[in-house]
Amino acid sequence: MHWLGLVTVVAVALGFSYTNGFHDSANAIATSVSTRALTPRAALLMAAVMNLLGSYIGLRLGGGVASTITKGIIKTPSGDAGLWIVFSLLVGAIVWNVVTWYYGLPSSSSHALIGGMIGAGLAAGITVEWKGVWQKVILPMVTSPLVGFVLAFFLMIGILWAFRKAYPGRVTRGFRISQTISAAAMALGHGIQDAQKTIGVIMMGLIAGGHATSTSGVPNWVLLSSALAISLGTYAGGWRIMRTLGRKIIELDPPRGFAAETVASSVLYFTAFVWNAPVSTTQIITGSIMGVGATKRKTAVRWGVARNILAAWVFTLPCAGACAALVWWITHAIFG
Template identity: 85%
Template sequence: MAWLGLATVIVVALGFSYTNGFHDSANAIATSVSTRALTPRIALIMAAVMNLLGSYIGLRLGGGVASTITKGIIKTPTGTDGLVIVFSLLVGAVVWNLVTWWLGLPSSSSHALIGGMIGAGLAAGITVEWHGVWEKVILPMFTSPVVGFVLAYFLMVGLLWAFRRAHPGRVSRGFRMAQTLSAAAMALGHGIQDAQKTIGVIMMALIAGGHATSKSGVPNWVLFSSAAAISLGTYSGGWRIMRTLGRKVIELDPPRGFAAETVAAGVLYFTAFVWKAPVSTTQIITGSIMGVGATKRRSAVRWGVARNIGFAWVFTLPCAGACAAAVWWIANAIFG
């Protein structure tokens, strides 16, 4: 029966990766679609392919995010207890993803997963690495969208100055084409970051099931199944969230869409390869969109929508954690 429990956890992990794909697909393509740089179908296909490529690149060039997820937040015990913890944290993250997707709020799948880890860990009475949570989760959660806002603001100011005498129509057409590259870079960064999180959780399950150790390499089937799940979810689309990011925060034009995507992609690469922190692609692109919007005028950003998004960010960790803890109590009562 141990193999059945392990298989169930792996299926749920891939289900989380799928929800991550359709929940966060808007991160990579909302700006390009809203500015009509890409059609929705072409944008989704491109994002799915780049997510697949980013999954492979992220793991082969260090896999720091996967390592943080596997070892940096909680240390799960082996056997059934460990599998129940991993199952609970995944269900908690999936539930919160579905709730925020239904409400059209671009919350963080990454923080839903980490909140589930903390909630299931506390419910099970195992040690939570609070130093790792602060350094790799809380600190990036607050700093990355601020960095995205500031960098996007100044990049947009530089673009406005550089093209101040150019014909607006030609500038828009040029940046609409350039957005194909910036959207692809954003989707690649999403794959580098988010697929590694599912890989890390599956490795936790394999360690709990006795099929791997903390020093084991990632099997190819784990890499490709995680990448395929997130890519399939991306292709399924996340239209509710796409409308929020692409239209409700600010009405974007091609230069501002390009600036927001370029900055967000750069921040994703830095945090994945240098900081090795599982940051939120949602928070980074949202902060960048607000930054480029602020170059128009303060009222151009719909701050009421931004406030609702901020509430979703703040409540993701505790709410996903509470969901995971509830699932653990139920599962432990059944299988304990």
């Protein structure tokens, strides 16, 4: 039964990584596809490859995000009961990912996972590291999209000033080419951030099952399987969310798409390697898109859509937590 529980947890963790990929694939490529800098399939293939590369880079150059997930949010559970807790938090996160994907809302897979951790932890009566939640989750959740908005706004102002006398058609063609690079950087940042979260949860399951400790290195099979799962999910595509990010917030052009992706990828690298915070790729790129849109005029951003996205952000932690708690209560009632 012990081995069955561990295998189940690993399989569900990889399932979460897959949903993360198709849910968040729009983060890296929505702007490039909407401006026709890349075709949808080419963009998805590029994003999948860069996610795979980012997964390896993120772990080998520090692994701070994975470490935060493993021991910075809740006390690492142990034994068979611990495996049920990890199972419950993953199911809660997957449920919220699927719901928001269905309605085309670019919510955060990262915060769905963390909400699931908190909900399952509270339901099971284990310690929640509230200081870590505040420093590594809540504070970055509030500041990162604001930073993305402000930096993207001023970068776009700089681009408009620098190319104010240039021929518009030539500028558009040049930024379409540049967007290929910025979209690749964005996909790389997504892989650096999000694959580490799945790795952290699998390691939590291995620790609960007695097959690893908090100081153990990450086995190669965990790194490879997590990276492949998120890359396959990315290639599967997230067309509903892609339409929301690429078309419904503002009408993007190549210079604005380039500015949004450049700022968002920079914030992702900073939070992964300097802050070690599991931030939301979705929130950062959305804030950046709003920032470049605000340089047009106030009405260029469809604020009604933005309010719906903001509501999804606010409800992600409690709703994913409630789903995870419900799953834990059900499994606890059935299996004890």
